[in-house]
Amino acid sequence: MTDVAPAPFRNEKALRRLKKRRAADARFRLYGLSAIAFALLALSVLVASIGFQAISAATYHKVSFDVILDPSVIAPKGKDTPADISRNVDGFYALIRSNLQETFPDAAEDRMTTRELGDLFTRLAVLPAAKWVSENPTQIGQKATIKVPLSDGLDLYLKGAVSKEFRLRLGDISAVKESGPRQVHLTGAGAFKALESLIAVQRQEVGDAVDARSILITAGSTTGRVTRLDADVAEVTLLSGLASDFSNVRPTARMIALPETERNVSDLQIAWTLALKEKGRISRVPHTSLLTHTDSTYPELAGALAAIVGSLLTMMVTGFIAIPVGIFASVYLEEFAPRNRLTEIIEVNINNLAAVPSIVFGLLGAAVFLGFFGLPRSAPLVGGLVLALLTLPTIIIASRAALKSVPPSIRAAALGVGASKMQSVFHHVLPVAGPGIFTGAILGMARALGETAPLLLIGMVAFVADVPVGPTDEATALPVLVYSWSTNAERAWEPMTAAVIVILLVFLVTMNGIVVLLRRRFERRW
Numbered sequence: 432m433t434d435v436a437p438a439p440f441r442n443e444k445a446l447r448r449l450k451k452r453r454a455a456d457a458r459f460r461l462y463g464l465s466a467i468a469f470a471l472l473a474l475s476v477l478v479a480s481i482g483f484q485a486i487s488a489a490t491y492h493k494v495s496f497d498v499i500l501d502p503s504v505i506a507p508k509g510k511d512t513p514a515d516i517s518r519n520v521d522g523f524y525a526l527i528r529s530n531l532q533e534t535f536p537d538a539a540e541d542r543m544t545t546r547e548l549g550d551l552f553t554r555l556a557v558l559p560a561a562k563w564v565s566e567n568p569t570q571i572g573q574k575a576t577i578k579v580p581l582s583d584g585l586d587l588y589l590k591g592a593v594s595k596e597f598r599l600r601l602g603d604i605s606a607v608k609e610s611g612p613r614q615v616h617l618t619g620a621g622a623f624k625a626l627e628s629l630i631a632v633q634r635q636e637v638g639d640a641v642d643a644r645s646i647l648i649t650a651g652s653t654t655g656r657v658t659r660l661d662a663d664v665a666e667v668t669l670l671s672g673l674a675s676d677f678s679n680v681r682p683t684a685r686m687i688a689l690p691e692t693e694r695n696v697s698d699l700q701i702a703w704t705l706a707l708k709e710k711g712r713i714s715r716v717p718h719t720s721l722l723t724h725t726d727s728t729y730p731e732l733a734g735a736l737a738a739i740v741g742s743l744l745t746m747m748v749t750g751f752i753a754i755p756v757g758i759f760a761s762v763y764l765e766e767f768a769p770r771n772r773l774t775e776i777i778e779v780n781i782n783n784l785a786a787v788p789s790i791v792f793g794l795l796g797a798a799v800f801l802g803f804f805g806l807p808r809s810a811p812l813v814g815g816l817v818l819a820l821l822t823l824p825t826i827i828i829a830s831r832a833a834l835k836s837v838p839p840s841i842r843a844a845a846l847g848v849g850a851s852k853m854q855s856v857f858h859h860v861l862p863v864a865g866p867g868i869f870t871g872a873i874l875g876m877a878r879a880l881g882e883t884a885p886l887l888l889i890g891m892v893a894f895v896a897d898v899p900v901g902p903t904d905e906a907t908a909l910p911v912l913v914y915s916w917s918t919n920a921e922r923a924w925e926p927m928t929a930a931v932i933v934i935l936l937v938f939l940v941t942m943n944g945i946v947v948l949l950r951r952r953f954e955r956r957w
């Protein structure tokens with residue numbers, strides 16, 4: 432027997448090269464998986480960040496008032512028509528303010544305190560109640576429950592978003608003594624030892640700044656602010672309720688980290704809010720007004736309905752112009768246009784337009800549609816025209832790519848059985864390229880839905896208090912509303928802005944879902 436000759440490629444050098452190639456393949460797979468993992472992580476962080484902020488805007492607090500709809504207040508003589516009643520903000524506001532003053536009679540001691548009490552809710556918050564009464568005039572003179580949103584500052588406080596707060600249960604109070612007007616002396620063996628320890632710990636962390644913090648003691652619907660404290664005795668200033676509640680209900684202490692001078696809600700307003708909540712008059716409900724109300728200068732009253740309708744109207748105008756024009760242009764350029772210098776120039780410029788910044792299209796729209804043609808400013812018609820110009824290159828390029836992907840054999844077979852050029856394109860080529868064309872069209876529309884800069888330049892950043900009913904009415908759009916709300920100073924606008932971003936993302940995900948469904952349906956059919 433003779434020895435088997437070694438394979439010509441099985442030597443040490445070839446094995447090293449093979450090992451090196453396999454290591455390169457493994458590294459490439461690792462790089463690919465790392466890129467995917469990084470993209471998923473970034474997306475998860477983005478979604479979590481937006482969702483965490485938007486959760487706060489999903490609900491808000493309302494306070495209820497049981498009032499008699501006094502006709503002399505809400506429908507005085509000469510102003511008793513439904514239209515007058517629906518606009519009588521002062522009358523309904525006076526009813527609710529009177530109810531609050533009956534609940535907290537001590538607030539009428541001075542004008543400043545009365546004003547703070549009225550700031551528990553916004554004056555315009557009574558408009559839905561006025562509209563309801565104008566539509567149901569038989570309710571005038573009857574007892575009714577009116578619910579209005581709590582002011583944005585107090586709403587954020589109840590959600591724990593105003594300031595960090597330390598809460599703890601105190602010991603039993605054995606003696607309560609009123610030492611002066613609104614001054615109460617509380618006594619209990621070791622009742623305040625835990626609170627005293629908390630103050631000592633906070634003093635080690637922040638120093639003397641702890642002295643500026645408010646310490647409130649609450650028992651039932653009664654709240655007082657601590658002015659002096661030791662382990663067994665506390666001096667408090669009564670903010671709301673009766674001093675006797677401190678001995679009837681085991682109290683709770685809360686230290687608010689942010690000083691009162693740095694908050695937009697006072698200790699007195701917090702005390703009133705806690706009292707109303709204890710009485711069951713404040714409830715946390717779904718924030719449906721975000722989808723049913725229009726824009727407002729007050730966060731608790733603002734909604735995105737006008738922006739949603741404005742975006743839909745704008746997308747309708749964009750779709751009616753960009754999709755048919757883009758598809759027909761791509762069909763002509765790909766199937767019918769002669770191959771000459773002019774066609775090459777057109778194709779190059781289409782590719783260049785796809786890379787032009789969107790703000791340039793906004794400048795073009797402002798100069799041509801507003802300046803030259805005199806179309807109405809801040810209208811979905813103008814916004815749709817501008818976004819149609821922005822979307823056209825994307826649709827044309829995607830549609831041409833879909834047409835190029837159709838096998839030439841389909842065209843040859845159609846022409847071979849006697850079909851004309853137009854019949855072969857519209858009866859055979861277009862159905863096969865349909866999924867790709869639909870994908871490009873809807874993705875182009877999705878891009879247009881998220882554009883902000885062009886709409887800002889044509890005036891769609893205007894404050895819109897009414898829902899637009901047509902493409903020529905004044906309107907705004909969701910991306911512009913996000914920009915507008917994000918520039919407001921109040922902290923309550925942050926979760927509202929995140930909620931509108933979620934609404935916009937829902938629109939985008941829906942449009943991408945439509946792409947997938949249409950693609951699968953037409954791929955199965957053809």
